[in-house]
Amino acid sequence: xxxxxxxxxxxxYSVLQYFSIIAAVVVISSGAFAQNDGTEQNAIGRAxxxxxxxxxxxxxxGATIENGTVLIQNGRIAAVGPNVSVPSGAERIxxxxxxxxxxxxDSATSIGLAEITLAVAxxxxxxxxxxxNAHTKAIKGIHPHSAHINVTRVNGITTAxxxxxxxxxxxxxxxxxxxGATPAEMAVVPEFGLVIxxxxxxxxxxxxxxxxxxxxxxQTTDFNEAVxxxxxxxxELKKLFTNAEHYLRAREAYAKDKTLPYVAEDLRHDAMxxxxxxxxxxxxxxxxxRDIRGVxxxxxxxxxxxxxxxxxxAWMAADVLKKNNIPVIFTHxxxxxxxxxxxxxxxxxxxAKMQAEGIRFAISTGDTGPEARDLPYHAGLAxxxxxxxxxxxxxxxxxxAQILGVADRMGSIETGKVANIVVSDGDILEPRTNxxxxxxxxxxxxxxxxxxxxxxxxxxxx
Amino acid sequence: MKKITFYCILLLLITxxxxxxxxxxxxxDVLIKNATIMTAIRGTLAETDIxxxxxxxxxxxxxxxxxxxxxxxxATGKYVTPGIIDAHSxxxxxxxxxxxxxxxxxxxxxxxxxxxxxxxxxxxxxxxTGALLLHGSANSIGGQSSTVKFKWGRPVEEFxxxxxxxxxxxAMGENVRRTTQAPQPGQQLRYPRTRQGVxxxxxxxxxxxxxxxxxxxxxxxxxxxxxxxxxxxxxxxVEIIEGKRLVHAHGYRxxxxxxxxxxxxxxxxxxxxxxxxxxxxxIAPEIAKRGTAVSxxxxxxxxxxxxxxxxxxxxxxLWKNGVNVSINSDSAERIRRLNLDAAKMxxxxxxxxxxxxxxxxxxxxxxxGIGKRTGSIEVGKDGDIAIWNMHPFSVASRxxxxxxxxxxxxxxxxDIQMRATLAAEREALEKLxxxxxxxxxxxxxRIPTERFEEVDHHDEIDxxxx
Numbered sequence: 001x002x003x004x005x006x007x008x009x010x011x012x013y014s015v016l017q018y019f020s021i022i023a024a025v026v027v028i029s030s031g032a033f034a035q036n037d038g039t040e041q042n043a044i045g046r047a048x049x050x051x052x053x054x055x056x057x058x059x060x061x062g063a064t065i066e067n068g069t070v071l072i073q074n075g076r077i078a079a080v081g082p083n084v085s086v087p088s089g090a091e092r093i094x095x096x097x098x099x100x101x102x103x104x105x106d107s108a109t110s111i112g113l114a115e116i117t118l119a120v121a122x123x124x125x126x127x128x129x130x131x132x133n134a135h136t137k138a139i140k141g142i143h144p145h146s147a148h149i150n151v152t153r154v155n156g157i158t159t160a161x162x163x164x165x166x167x168x169x170x171x172x173x174x175x176x177x178x179x180g181a182t183p184a185e186m187a188v189v190p191e192f193g194l195v196i197x198x199x200x201x202x203x204x205x206x207x208x209x210x211x212x213x214x215x216x217x218x219q220t221t222d223f224n225e226a227v228x229x230x231x232x233x234x235x236e237l238k239k240l241f242t243n244a245e246h247y248l249r250a251r252e253a254y255a256k257d258k259t260l261p262y263v264a265e266d267l268r269h270d271a272m273x274x275x276x277x278x279x280x281x282x283x284x285x286x287x288x289x290r291d292i293r294g295v296x297x298x299x300x301x302x303x304x305x306x307x308x309x310x311x312x313x314a315w316m317a318a319d320v321l322k323k324n325n326i327p328v329i330f331t332h333x334x335x336x337x338x339x340x341x342x343x344x345x346x347x348x349x350x351x352a353k354m355q356a357e358g359i360r361f362a363i364s365t366g367d368t369g370p371e372a373r374d375l376p377y378h379a380g381l382a383x384x385x386x387x388x389x390x391x392x393x394x395x396x397x398x399x400x401a402q403i404l405g406v407a408d409r410m411g412s413i414e415t416g417k418v419a420n421i422v423v424s425d426g427d428i429l430e431p432r433t434n435x436x437x438x439x440x441x442x443x444x445x446x447x448x449x450x451x452x453x454x455x456x457x458x459x460x461x462x
Numbered sequence: 463m464k465k466i467t468f469y470c471i472l473l474l475l476i477t478x479x480x481x482x483x484x485x486x487x488x489x490x491d492v493l494i495k496n497a498t499i500m501t502a503i504r505g506t507l508a509e510t511d512i513x514x515x516x517x518x519x520x521x522x523x524x525x526x527x528x529x530x531x532x533x534x535x536x537a538t539g540k541y542v543t544p545g546i547i548d549a550h551s552x553x554x555x556x557x558x559x560x561x562x563x564x565x566x567x568x569x570x571x572x573x574x575x576x577x578x579x580x581x582x583x584x585x586x587x588x589x590x591t592g593a594l595l596l597h598g599s600a601n602s603i604g605g606q607s608s609t610v611k612f613k614w615g616r617p618v619e620e621f622x623x624x625x626x627x628x629x630x631x632x633a634m635g636e637n638v639r640r641t642t643q644a645p646q647p648g649q650q651l652r653y654p655r656t657r658q659g660v661x662x663x664x665x666x667x668x669x670x671x672x673x674x675x676x677x678x679x680x681x682x683x684x685x686x687x688x689x690x691x692x693x694x695x696x697x698x699x700v701e702i703i704e705g706k707r708l709v710h711a712h713g714y715r716x717x718x719x720x721x722x723x724x725x726x727x728x729x730x731x732x733x734x735x736x737x738x739x740x741x742x743x744x745i746a747p748e749i750a751k752r753g754t755a756v757s758x759x760x761x762x763x764x765x766x767x768x769x770x771x772x773x774x775x776x777x778x779x780l781w782k783n784g785v786n787v788s789i790n791s792d793s794a795e796r797i798r799r800l801n802l803d804a805a806k807m808x809x810x811x812x813x814x815x816x817x818x819x820x821x822x823x824x825x826x827x828x829x830x831g832i833g834k835r836t837g838s839i840e841v842g843k844d845g846d847i848a849i850w851n852m853h854p855f856s857v858a859s860r861x862x863x864x865x866x867x868x869x870x871x872x873x874x875x876x877d878i879q880m881r882a883t884l885a886a887e888r889e890a891l892e893k894l895x896x897x898x899x900x901x902x903x904x905x906x907x908r909i910p911t912e913r914f915e916e917v918d919h920h921d922e923i924d925x926x927x928x
Contacts, residue, residue, distance in 0.1 A: 118766040119642045148764065336795050340580040341888065343881060344587045344798075345860075370764035377802055380857025389858065430857050431805040451763075455775040455811070458743050459782075 044179050045443035049073045051086040052423060052437070055095025060102055060398050061412035070100050072419040075442030080413055093423070098436055101393075101428050102412050103158025103420035106375045107400035108283075108309045108329040108364035111152065111162045112142030112176070117368055126368065127166030132240055135271035136171035138162045139183050139190040148369030150449035153178040155373035156428050158420040158440045159188060161364075161404060163195045163283065163309075168237060170195040172271070173283060175404055177420065179440040188406060193283040193307065194275040198298070199233035200291050201226045230291075234298060241302055244272035281305045281405070287338075289316040296320035307403060311361070312338060315350055318357035327403045328359055331366025333378040345385050351395060352386030362400035363392075380429040392429060418442070490517035490868035492845065493528040497537035500854070502544050502823045503838040505816060512542065514845030517867030522841060535849065535863060543819060543854055544838050545591025545846035545864065546800050549757040549826035550710075550737055550790035553581040553593060553797065554610070554621075561600030564638075564653060565667050567630060568694035569605030571595050577618040581794040586612050586872035588798035589848030589861040592623070594830050596737070597631040599712040602638055602654065602663040604631035606698060607710060609830050611846065611866050627708055627831035629734065630698055634660050634713035634722065635768050642766060661721045668729045671699035708734030708831060710757075714768035716741035723752055735829050737790070740772030746783035755786040755829045760803035761810070777821060778811025788826035805855035815855070 050072040057065040057080060069084035070077060086092065115123035125141040142162055152160070163173035173193045180186035201223075247269040254260045274280040284295045287310045296317065299306035308314055311328035312335070314321060321328065330351055337346045354361045363379045365372050375396050383392035401411025409418045419442035426433035438445045492514045499507040499522070511526035512519060528534070552558050557574040560566040575595070585593070591612060597605035609626035636642050638660050640652060654660045677690040678700075701707035709726070711733055713719050719736050726733050733754045736742055740763065742749060742756045749756060758780075763772035780787045789804055791797035804822045807813040813821070820838075827837025836844045845868035852859045864872035891897060 116764060116767055116770060119636065120767050147770075151763075334795060336584070341884065344584045344877070371762070377799075377857055381799070381802075384858040384860045392858075431802050432808045432855055434809055451773040451775065454771060454773045455743075455779075458746075459775070459779055459811075461744070462747055 043446055044181055044185070045440065045445040047075070047443050049078075049087060049090040050093060050439065050442075050444060051084075051090040052093045052095045052098075052100055052421075053086065055423065056099040057413060058099060058101050058393070059413040060394060061414055069095075070413060070421065072421065072439055072442050075419055077413060077415055077417050077419050077421070079415055093437060095423065098423050098425055099427070100413065101156070101422045101424065102397045102410065103422050103438065103440065104156050104375050104396045104428070105159040105161075105362075105400040105404070105411065106152070106157050106364050106367075106372050106396070107161045107362045107404055108331050108366050109160045109162055109369065109372050110138075110165060111148055111160050111178075111367075111369040111372055112144070112146050113138060113162060113164065114368045115143065115146055115148070126164065128164065128171060131167040132169045132268055133164070133167055133171045134169045134194060134244075134269075134275070135267040136164060137174065137191055138164050138172060139174040139176075139187055142174060142176060142183050142186070144180055144183055144186055146369065147450040148372065149178045151370070151451055152372045153438065153440070153445060154435060154447050154449050154452075155376070156422040156424065156435050156438065157372060157375050158422070158438065159406075159410060160372065161192065161400075163193075165195070166197070168197055168199075169240065170197060175406060177440050179443065179445060188409070189404070191280075192404065193281040194272070195283045195285070195309075196237070198284045198286045198291060198295050199230050199237065200286070200288070201230045201294075230294065234294065237298070238302065241272065241276050244269040245276055248273055275304070276302065278303055278305050281307050283307045283309055285310050287312040287332075289313040292317040293320055296324050296326060299324045299326060309364075309366070311354075312347060312350065314359060314361070315353035315357050318354075318359050321359050322357075328354060328361040329364050329400070329403060330354070330361055331364050333363065333381050334365070334371075334374070348381055348385035351382040351391075355387060355391055360399070360403060361395065362403050363395040364400070376429045377431055380431075383429065389427075389429070396429075488533045488865075488869050490845070491515050491528070491532045492865065492868045492870075493526060493532050493534045494537050494542060494847070494849065495526075495534055497540050497542040497849065498853075499542045499839055500816070500819055501839040502816065502819045503840055512839065512845075512847070514847075514865070514868035517845055517869070519839065519841050519843050519845050522839065537849055540862065541850040541853055541859075542839065543589065543801075543848050543850065544823040544836070545848050545866065546589045546822045547788075547826040547830065547837060548585070548590055548593040548791050548797050548800065548822075549735065549788045549829050550792045551585075551593040551595055551797060552598070552792070553585055553595065553612075553794055554579040555595050559598030559600040560605060561598070561652075564601050564663050565603040565695060566597070566601055566605050567603050567667075567696075567698040569597065571597055571605055571608045572622070575608065575610075575618050575621065577614075577616070577621060581797070582612045582614050583872070584794065585797045586614055586864045587861055587874070587877070589801060589850070589854070589864055590797055591846040591848070591864060591866045591871075592827070592830075592832070592836060593797075594629065594710065594826070596629075596710060596712075599631070599633035599637040600640070601633060602660050603667055603699070604633055606630050606707075609832060611836075612871065613866055613869075614871050623830075623832055623835075625832070625835070628698075628701065628706070629708040629710050629830075630702065631737075632664065632709050632711035632722070634711065634718040635715060636766055637712070657715075657718055657721075660718075661725060664722070664725055665728075667696075667699055668703070668725070671696045671703060672729065675700045675703065703729055703731055705731055710735045710737050712737045714738055714740050714772070716744040720745055720748060723748060723754065727752075734831075735788075738792075740769050740776060742785075743773065743776045743779040744771075746779050746785060749780070750783040750785050755788070755825070756780055757788040757790045757826065757829060759792070760789045760806050774806065774810040777807045778813050781813055781817060781821075782811075786825050786828055787821055788829055789821045790826070801850075801854040801859065802857060805857075808855070818855070 052070045057068045068082040071079040071084055113125045128136050159177050161175050164171035172191045174190050175188040175192045176186040250263045275282050282304050286292045286295045286308050306326045308328045311330045312332050314328040332347045335347050365375050379392040379396045383389050398411040401407040410420050419439050421439040423437040424433050424435050494512045496509050499510050513521040513526050554576050556576045560569045595608045607629035609623045610621040613620050654663050674696040680686045681689050735755045735757045737757050739756045761774035763769050777787045800822045804818045807818040824837035827833040836846045847865045849863040850859050851862050862874050
């Protein structure tokens with residue numbers, strides 16, 4: 001009996017060893033997959049002068065041009081209108097029956113930070129350990145050759161915000177174009193915003209999924225106690241800001257007067273500087289009205305520039321959001337109503353309610369990557385439940401560009417903007433519509449992905 | 463007085479909730495006027511009427527009339543489709559996985575149905591009228607499935623489609639191997655732990671079932687005097703061998719599905735559906751040859767290693783090979799937008815409109831063995847119908863009315879009308895003594911510990927969470 005047990009235990013041991021080998025193989029092979037896609041991804045399209053002629057042009061920022069030309073030159077929109085003269089060397093694209101849209105922007109993803117989230121830990125860089133990671137930057141972890149990038153962009157999405165998750169201060173999010181062989185080539189704003197999972201009353205899902213873990217204290221069923229704990233956590237968060245502020249002042253003082261005590265450099269505190277001084281935005285995940293009000297108060301008290309990601313009940317806190325100029329990136333179209341007795345369409349309707357309340361908002365998938373390509377349908381579903389079609393389109397083009405502070409460069413079809421452009425055979429919010437051409441930074445992008453390659457490999461197998 | 467109010471409200475809640483008051487009694491007789499009807503079998507009919515009597519579609523045509531007692535729905539400018547059928551759901555299933563054994567064919571989903579699950583109502587609001595409710599994917603051979611119509615507000619017995627053939631869940635891959643989650647300290651590993659172990663677990667079960675069947679045959683032929691002891695694990699497997707029970711087999715990798723098809727060949731039965739089967743496109747000819755159906759996600763991929771080769775062109779390739787394909791949700795969230803999943807199939811590869819519609823209506827009905835009674839708009843079929851405000855493949859479409867056997871189970875106008883009542887009820891409940899803070903005379907306010915129901919069983923949870 002004991003020898004049997006012994007055998008079993010040594011078998012168990014060898015099974016474990018075996019598994020670590022398997023795990024290693026899985027990691028290596030998924031790396032190999034990514035490399036295959038790298039070949040694809042590194043085919044970053046071709047530059048040139050392109051003229052899309054005789055097309056319907058939905059400029060988003062202005063009136064729709066029923067029959068006109070978009071001229072792309074040096075990576076930018078050189079001209080747009082019904083009567084544009086096309087330079088002789090330009091490559092002409094027949095736009096008859098086609099519509100030109102600005103590329104869509106998915107403004108709250110974690111694209112590039114995780115290839116396969118479930119049980120392939122080696123491919124996941126979503127969350128650092130610890131709770132205060134202001135110095136970690138998504139742009140340093142984004143995998144430019146992730147298969148998600150091609151799959152997403154061939155559905156008309158040219159740009160994304162990619163954010164780290166977890167902890168209290170998760171790190172810094174990046175705005176990237178979905179094209180480029182290196183993170184630098186992809187970067188639009190490499191260090192865009194600081195992600196904070198704002199302490200919540202009670203527990204539940206956060207906008208970026210990771211949630212406000214880290215403050216500890218466990219759960220309670222006593223509401224008043226939950227409020228007290230939240231307040232304590234907010235005070236702790238404030239301390240993180242004031243500590244950084246004191247550090248920065250001490251560093252500045254020392255720089256001016258070397259007789260003062262030297263303050264050792266601290267990357268975490270350094271990273272806070274532009275955020276606590278209101279030069280760059282802080283991205284807060286928050287869902288419930290009371291938590292959103294908590295964020296607004298924090299932004300007001302600390303004099304920050306804030307954005308809410310998540311925002312299930314943001315429309316209920318319109319007063320404080322407007323007062324503190326806090327826009328909302330709504331990530332809950334593909335989310336069930338929170339309470340069983342909520343209206344079945346409560347989250348489908350939320351964007352229309354935000355619009356009615358005058359809150360600045362955008363719609364995002366909130367996805368880690370694979371399903372970010374569904375962005376147009378998130379916006380479209382909001383249009384099924386009260387949002388106008390025009391605003392639905394804006395909620396994934398111009399509005400996110402404005403909220404992300406890049407509307408001077410993208411989000412609409414205007415002369416001088418970066419040529420992030422999609423040409424389709426119908427309304428890009430419709431699931432039946434096919435993308436026919438797309439341009440990122442003025443480069444014509446091949447409409448291929450991991451999926452089209454597998455399709456080509458197997459479609460005619462007998 | 464306060465107490466009485468409280469008990470009245472409590473009674474209201476217990477009796478099924480205010481949502482059930484939406485239900486407008488038609489007694490199964492209804493006339494839908496002047497709709498654009500997408501029949502899912504004989505094309506689209508403009509400005510046409512449908513008469514449903516005693517739950518069955520009795521007439522389809524222009525200018526139909528009915529006795530004045532029959533409820534008339536004016537569907538001018540609206541679209542009508544068959545009610546959507548989801549061939550992979552865990553809605554109203556309150557315990558999904560019995561995962562302790564590798565073969566749990568004795569367990570029955572029928573025993574754990576909760577007819578008050580809010581997921582049912584939300585599915586109806588997405589035009590879904592029927593579903594295959596499956597056991598989870600924690601083991602090689604799981605429990606027995608139930609085929610239901612979502613008759614919200616009715617007793618659970620009325621949900622069951624009485625003449626639907628029985629089914630059972632099989633599963634292969636990561637969920638069965640229990641590798642999608644880290645083992646807990648002290649937790650024993652359960653056999654099987656590999657793909658080759660999974661298929662041998664199934665083969666072993668079928669060998670035992672074959673012997674068991676023979677033992678009964680011998681007894682019935684009076685070759686033996688003692689009846690075999692009844693075995694509830696093997697009886698369902700005997701039914702499979704005899705073609706009386708449909709196998710619905712969860713899996714992702716094509717090689718695994720091929721293993722199962724070959725095993726079924728060996729024991730002389732046909733697999734009902736391959737579930738998920740996101741790599742089915744790689745073995746479409748082998749599947750087509752056996753007449754096995756496939757039920758897939760429209761375009762989910764990349765959520766685990768075995769879904770990394772999933773492509774949204776799967777349905778197109780299978781359809782082109784003549785395979786019966788359905789699009790399922792496996793999720794209380796996704797079940798609300800299966801119309802858009804079907805629409806996507808027109809984009810990925812180019813499935814024709816009616817074939818795409820079939821993938822969420824007639825095809826799953828056939829897969830569940832209820833294709834003769836539902837899944838298309840035809841005379842003689844059940845009046846299971848969704849009425850949409852515009853073309854259901856448009857992203858901006860929504861359901862106005864959902865009927866099962868001619869009875870209204872969801873009506874958007876009624877739902878909206880009821881919201882004020884609900885809000886008032888909520889407010890009244892919040893003012894009750896028990897819900898007031900201590901200073902105001904009540905006990906301390908409590909956050910319910912089970913606030914959120916588990917609603918999204920999208921595969922990984924399907925296999926691991928329970």
